[in-house]
Amino acid sequence: MPTPATTRLRSLLLLAALPLAGCAAMAQQNQAYNVQQCQAFGLTPGSDAYVQCVSQGANAYAAARSNAANAAANSAPAPGMAVLPLAIGIPVAPAKNNTCSAPASAGKGSCPGCSVSCGAQSASCTPGQEFPGGSDLCLQPASCTCQ
Numbered sequence: 001m002p003t004p005a006t007t008r009l010r011s012l013l014l015l016a017a018l019p020l021a022g023c024a025a026m027a028q029q030n031q032a033y034n035v036q037q038c039q040a041f042g043l044t045p046g047s048d049a050y051v052q053c054v055s056q057g058a059n060a061y062a063a064a065r066s067n068a069a070n071a072a073a074n075s076a077p078a079p080g081m082a083v084l085p086l087a088i089g090i091p092v093a094p095a096k097n098n099t100c101s102a103p104a105s106a107g108k109g110s111c112p113g114c115s116v117s118c119g120a121q122s123a124s125c126t127p128g129q130e131f132p133g134g135s136d137l138c139l140q141p142a143s144c145t146c147q
Contacts, residue, residue: 023131027139030132034058048124055126055140060106100125102142107134111141118146 037058043050053061101115102125111128128142 026132030057037062052126055129055143057129098123100144102127102144104128105130105138105142108136110134110136111138114142114144116144116146121146123147 031054034054034057038050038053038061039045041053041058041062043053056064098119098121099115099117100123102113104113105111105128107130110130113127114125116123116125123144124147125144126142128138129140131137131139
């Protein structure tokens with residue numbers, strides 16, 4: 001027969017576990033939403049853009065892409081102006097992204113950022129993600145890797 005103290009302890013443990021279960025369910029719902037939205041954006045699962053979209057969050061990814069598009073539109077040459085490359089016999093290799101950085105997470109900044117310089121290798125960075133609503137805990141840490 002359990003003692004009253006044991007019964008109270010069990011009740012407290014159950015009450016403490018309830019918010020954690022709710023957070024886990026909310027994180028799963030948020031992840032499912034991000035996957036659905038990133039696919040709706042036309043991103044191919046497994047591609048760098050898709051991984052960035054899912055890990056960053058679909059809404060943040062869309063906002064960042066919109067800001068980048070606006071910045072590119074504002075820096076475009078004036079209508080009627082042509083920008084031509086100057087050909088002087090120097091071979092041009094495709095640009096390689098060999099450095100990158102990921103900022104601290106949005107919200108409380110619980111997930112620290114990172115940066116990497118990969119020399120001749122390609123760099124890949126994705127920002128960290130806090131639990132929805134901002135948290136002192138990091139749902140997914142930032143990632144900066146060489147490939």
